[in-house]
Amino acid sequence: MDFKNQTILITGSNRGIGKALVEASLKVGAKKIYAAARDVSSVPDFNDDRVEVIELDITNANHIAKAVELAGDINVLLNNAGVADFNSMLEGPMDRVQRDMDVNYFATLAMMRAFIPVLARNDFSAIVNIASIAAFVNFPMLGGYSASKAALFSATQAARIELASKNISVHSVNPGPIDTDMAAGMEMDKATPEDTAKNIVESLKDGVPDIFPDAQGAGMFELWKDDYRKLEAAVAEMHGAG
Ligand SMILES: NC(=O)c1ccc[n+]([C@@H]2O[C@H](COP(=O)([O-])OP(=O)(O)OC[C@H]3O[C@@H](n4cnc5c(N)ncnc54)[C@H](OP(=O)(O)O)[C@@H]3O)[C@@H](O)[C@H]2O)c1
Numbered sequence: 001m002d003f004k005n006q007t008i009l010i011t012g013s014n015r016g017i018g019k020a021l022v023e024a025s026l027k028v029g030a031k032k033i034y035a036a037a038r039d040v041s042s043v044p045d046f047n048d049d050r051v052e053v054i055e056l057d058i059t060n061a062n063h064i065a066k067a068v069e070l071a072g073d074i075n076v077l078l079n080n081a082g083v084a085d086f087n088s089m090l091e092g093p094m095d096r097v098q099r100d101m102d103v104n105y106f107a108t109l110a111m112m113r114a115f116i117p118v119l120a121r122n123d124f125s126a127i128v129n130i131a132s133i134a135a136f137v138n139f140p141m142l143g144g145y146s147a148s149k150a151a152l153f154s155a156t157q158a159a160r161i162e163l164a165s166k167n168i169s170v171h172s173v174n175p176g177p178i179d180t181d182m183a184a185g186m187e188m189d190k191a192t193p194e195d196t197a198k199n200i201v202e203s204l205k206d207g208v209p210d211i212f213p214d215a216q217g218a219g220m221f222e223l224w225k226d227d228y229r230k231l232e233a234a235v236a237e238m239h240g241a242g
Contacts (some may be wrong), residue, residue, distance in 0.1 A: 108155075
């Protein structure tokens, strides 16, 4: 899926990876971008009349229904919005575990379900879900988040199989640590959101089904592929439990 001439809706486009994805899509010649955000006043001025800002809290069914009406011409749905609670899922607040699942899994799934009729109107279209390398291994300080991203990765696989007959190609994106607000408290090397977005757009052009857009995430996936327990052991060591 070459983003050139495509009409794309990007959730959580006001900051972080979402904002960088808007910029990267504009750079490669997207036809139109719906830059969706919970608070429209927080969306930066992209200074480009191909961008239309829309209000969209993905946990709000009315917002989703309105977005389907407003953005009925898209052929790419880019589900980027997400939240992360940095707590133990066993000892931290249960409502935070619930929130990770509500936003990252159920609300993202609701977006896919709502936009399928829109996407199916095109000869060819795509859904891109930003999951995480945490879909493959649970980082205990992000226990609920990791579980929610595993659920999203699984739903992405289901959608890929179910939607093939509608010519909707479905992709997961599985970043490692990226230098955004979400990862602000993580003391480690991080890729920039700009490089991450550029790599996502390039990988989509190459038709990669499951994208690992940064070196650290890609390295962790290689370890997982070799033996998933090796990645688990590496994470345990990070937590001083190896
Ligand atoms: N940064 C990383 O290390 C990393 C690694 C792997 C995967 N990811 C994933 O990448 C995606 C983007 O994250 P980021 O790093 O750019 O984090 P970020 O800077 O914290 O941005 C998160 C974005 O999601 C939006 N959002 C949260 N809840 C929402 C809701 N209910 N409805 C609509 N928008 C909502 C936020 O909007 P507000 O401004 O209104 O809060 C914000 O635009 C997420 O799915 C995240 O899980 C990030």
